[in-house]
Amino acid sequence: xxxxxxxxxxxxxxxxxxxxxxxxxxxxxxxxxxxxxxxxxxxxxxxxxxxxxxxxxxxxxxxxxxxxxxxxxxxxxxxxxxxxxxxxxxxxxxxxxxxxxxxxxxxxxxxxxxxxxx
Numbered sequence: 001x002x003x004x005x006x007x008x009x010x011x012x013x014x015x016x017x018x019x020x021x022x023x024x025x026x027x028x029x030x031x032x033x034x035x036x037x038x039x040x041x042x043x044x045x046x047x048x049x050x051x052x053x054x055x056x057x058x059x060x061x062x063x064x065x066x067x068x069x070x071x072x073x074x075x076x077x078x079x080x081x082x083x084x085x086x087x088x089x090x091x092x093x094x095x096x097x098x099x100x101x102x103x104x105x106x107x108x109x110x111x112x113x114x115x116x117x118x
Contacts, residue, residue, distance in 0.1 A: 012086045016094070060095045067092040
């Protein structure tokens with residue numbers, strides 16, 4: 001039974017990866033971010049880093065809420081979309097893990113900046 005479950009999870013993860021690649025291809029842009037050029041007045045983009053990070057946190061939160069709602073629907077018997085629920089759960093898990101990695105990198109970078117001697 002464990003082998004069957006692991007095959008289902010692997011298939012689900014493969015589907016999530018394929019969906020992410022499809023979305024990346026549809027966007028028409030590479031995954032590397034581009035810098036916003038500074039205008040002649042010396043002003044760059046008006047988007048603050050905190051706003052970008054808050055948007056990312058809100059997106060991850062939305063994914064987690066959607067996965068939770070789908071799991072509740074499965075538990076209550078109002079839905080039978082187990083595969084969709086598993087995919088949404090994996091999406092939320094991957095997004096949360098990525099967000100934690102970004103947070104850890106930022107914390108580490110801040111610690112390094114704080115330890116620079118002047």
